[in-house]
Amino acid sequence: MGGVDKADQYIQYYCFNQKTQKWYKRVFFKFLEILKYNAYRLFLLSPNHQTVGNSPAMTYLQFSRQIASSLIDEYCGIGTRGRQSAAPVPSRLIERHMPNIVGKKSWCHVCWMKVSAGKQDKRKQTMYGCLECGKHLCLPECFTAYHTMAKYC
Ligand SMILES: [Zn+2]
Numbered sequence: 001m002g003g004v005d006k007a008d009q010y011i012q013y014y015c016f017n018q019k020t021q022k023w024y025k026r027v028f029f030k031f032l033e034i035l036k037y038n039a040y041r042l043f044l045l046s047p048n049h050q051t052v053g054n055s056p057a058m059t060y061l062q063f064s065r066q067i068a069s070s071l072i073d074e075y076c077g078i079g080t081r082g083r084q085s086a087a088p089v090p091s092r093l094i095e096r097h098m099p100n101i102v103g104k105k106s107w108c109h110v111c112w113m114k115v116s117a118g119k120q121d122k123r124k125q126t127m128y129g130c131l132e133c134g135k136h137l138c139l140p141e142c143f144t145a146y147h148t149m150a151k152y153c
C-alpha cells in the first residue's frame with residue numbers, strides 16, 4: 001500500500017497532465033508516467049546502480065531528464081550508444097586480402113554456398129583462397145565475388 005501511495009505522489013508531481021487535454025490523452029500520459037516510475041524503481045534496485053549510504057543514485061527528476069535527453073539524442077541521430085542503423089561492414093569487403101595457397105584442396109566456400117542456395121550446379125575444390133578469411137576460394141571469380149559482394153551467393 002505504501003508503495004502505491006508513493007508512486008501516486010511521484011506521478012502527481014511530475015506527470016505531464018494538462019487540464020485542457022482530452023480524457024484519453026490524460027490516461028495515456030498517466031500510464032506513461034506509471035511506466036517511467038516503475039522503470040525508476042527497477043533502476044534503483046539494480047545492483048549496478050547501488051550507492052553507499054541512503055541517497056539514491058539518481059533522483060526521479062534526474063532520471064526523467066536523462067530519459068528525455070536520451071530520447072531526443074536518439075531521435076536526432078546523435079545517440080552514442082545503443083542501436084546502429086546500419087549493420088557493420090564485414091572486413092572481407094574493406095581490408096586488403098590477397099589470393100594465396102591456403103593448404104590442401106578443399107571445397108570453395110562461395111561455390112559451396114551457391115550450390116546450397118540452389119544457384120549453381122557444381123562445387124569445385126581448390127587449394128587457393130584467402131588466408132585472412134581462412135576460406136578456400138576458387139580463382140578468380142569466387143575470390144573476387146567473396147571480397148566485393150556483401151551477398152555473394
Ligand atoms: Zn568457387
Ligand SMILES: [Zn+2]
Pocket residue numbers: 092097098130131132133134147
Ligand atoms: Zn579475405
